[in-house]
Amino acid sequence: MKDEQPISPAYGLTRQMQVYLQGLQGQRPSLPVSPEALERQAVARLKPEASGYLAGMDDTMRSNLEAFHRWQIVPRMLRGVSQRQLSTTILQMQLPVPLLLAPIGVQSIIHPEAELAVARAAHSTNVPLILSTASSRSLEEVAQAAGDTLRWFQLYWSKNPDLNASFVRRAEQSGYSAIVVTLDTLLLGWREQDIQNAYLPFLLGEGLANYFSDPVFRQALAQPPEKDPATAVRYFTDIFLNPALTWEQLSFLRQHTSLPIILKGILHPDDARKALEMGMDGIIVSNHGGRQVAGSLAALDALPAIVEAVNKQVPILFDSGIRRGSDIIKALALGAQAVLLGRPYIWGLALEGEQGVQTVLENILADLDLSLALSGYSSIAQLDASTLVNTRPVR
Numbered sequence: 001m002k003d004e005q006p007i008s009p010a011y012g013l014t015r016q017m018q019v020y021l022q023g024l025q026g027q028r029p030s031l032p033v034s035p036e037a038l039e040r041q042a043v044a045r046l047k048p049e050a051s052g053y054l055a056g057m058d059d060t061m062r063s064n065l066e067a068f069h070r071w072q073i074v075p076r077m078l079r080g081v082s083q084r085q086l087s088t089t090i091l092q093m094q095l096p097v098p099l100l101l102a103p104i105g106v107q108s109i110i111h112p113e114a115e116l117a118v119a120r121a122a123h124s125t126n127v128p129l130i131l132s133t134a135s136s137r138s139l140e141e142v143a144q145a146a147g148d149t150l151r152w153f154q155l156y157w158s159k160n161p162d163l164n165a166s167f168v169r170r171a172e173q174s175g176y177s178a179i180v181v182t183l184d185t186l187l188l189g190w191r192e193q194d195i196q197n198a199y200l201p202f203l204l205g206e207g208l209a210n211y212f213s214d215p216v217f218r219q220a221l222a223q224p225p226e227k228d229p230a231t232a233v234r235y236f237t238d239i240f241l242n243p244a245l246t247w248e249q250l251s252f253l254r255q256h257t258s259l260p261i262i263l264k265g266i267l268h269p270d271d272a273r274k275a276l277e278m279g280m281d282g283i284i285v286s287n288h289g290g291r292q293v294a295g296s297l298a299a300l301d302a303l304p305a306i307v308e309a310v311n312k313q314v315p316i317l318f319d320s321g322i323r324r325g326s327d328i329i330k331a332l333a334l335g336a337q338a339v340l341l342g343r344p345y346i347w348g349l350a351l352e353g354e355q356g357v358q359t360v361l362e363n364i365l366a367d368l369d370l371s372l373a374l375s376g377y378s379s380i381a382q383l384d385a386s387t388l389v390n391t392r393p394v395r
């Protein structure tokens with residue numbers, strides 16, 4: 001797809017016609033096109049423990065999706081939309097589309113090729129990816145599979161400072177061009193389905209590739225993880241999350257990397273201001289896909305106040321509830337510069353591996369391109385508050 005210039009001005013139309021023409025030969029898309037049907041099929045395919053792990057908190061996830069429905073696009077007519085511009089520049093990095101793959105850990109519970117399949121699909125669609133610390137393949141292997149695709153590394157800040165420094169060093173050496181520090185998961189949330197299933201994949205050794213391959217992690221063990229996995233897993237559980245973390249400690253990271261640092265999981269404007277004070281380079285407004293705090297506000301509802309507080313000083317990205325092209329338009333219109341796609345690409349992975357991820361990405365980009373044109377915009381840069389109306393019921 002890279003050769004076909006996926007983000008060409010007519011991308012949406014090309015993809016749409018490709019599917020219709022295949023229909024003339026009696027072929028239909030094998031993967032559900034609607035995200036709701038995609039989710040249903042993926043959940044039916046996965047083991048209950050894996051689908052339970054994907055789910056998170058129902059009420060927060062519902063709030064995330066409902067928030068999108070309260071904002072509606074007001075399409076504009078006859079504005080010359082034959083060419084569309086979907087690219088954007090964030091921290092001097094050129095993003096071909098305003099979409100990145102959200103960091104999602106332990107993909108081995110979804111598909112045997114896990115993050116490697118996702119990295120290959122990111123490469124073929126030219127969609128940047130963010131790799132989780134808790135990946136089931138090492139960050140070096142994923143970098144190789146991703147080729148020249150833009151990639152960032154997401155850091156779970158462990159209790160071992162040398163390990164954090166080592167992760168960052170390895171990420172730099174493997175061509176990751178930003179560090180995304182996740183702030184909303186200093187402990188794991190009360191995840192009812194996982195507790196009911198008594199299931200935490202890490203305890204089975206899943207999602208630990210970056211730890212087990214790390215020289216600092218290995219040095220802390222009397223025996224290598226291959227010889228004594230139980231002790232290695234125990235050490236991991238002791239150190240991998242760090243609820244004692246405070247804002248001041250972010251300067252440690254600043255001293256250990258020249259890469260931009262982006263904070264993921266900001267929901268309060270005061271925290272966004274604090275991020276600016278600490279000299280951070282970017283913010284991801286997110287409630288972790290509704291997986292951490294039941295009853296927390298929808299991520300989209302947090303966005304406008306944070307955009308105002310940040311006042312264009314650093315880029316703002318958004319995730320939690322992006323399902324369709326129109327959702328991307330809404331988040332960008334409310335001031336995000338780009339969005340992260342979470343579960344939908346994992347549903348594609350569950351059903352068809354690399355091809356499934358690729359199809360999900362092609363579909364959402366085609367949808368974005370067509371919806372943008374039909375809403376009267378030739379560039380994502382034109383989207384702003386006037387693109388939307390808020391239909392929030394007056395209480």
Ligand SMILES: Cc1cc2nc3c(=O)[nH]c(=O)nc-3n(C[C@H](O)[C@H](O)[C@H](O)COP(=O)(O)O)c2cc1C
Binds near residue numbers: 103106133288319341
């Ligand atoms: C199964 C699963 C694992 C995740 N693992 C991570 C992770 O390792 N690091 C991280 O920062 N966020 C993680 N997230 C959160 C995502 O990066 C993202 O914030 C969220 O999925 C976005 O919401 P969406 O799935 O509704 O699009 C995970 C989400 C899911 C569903």
Ligand SMILES: CCCCC(=O)C(=O)O
Binds near residue numbers: 188241
């Ligand atoms: C520490 C948790 C790692 C994966 C994750 O972020 C999630 O399951 O949401």
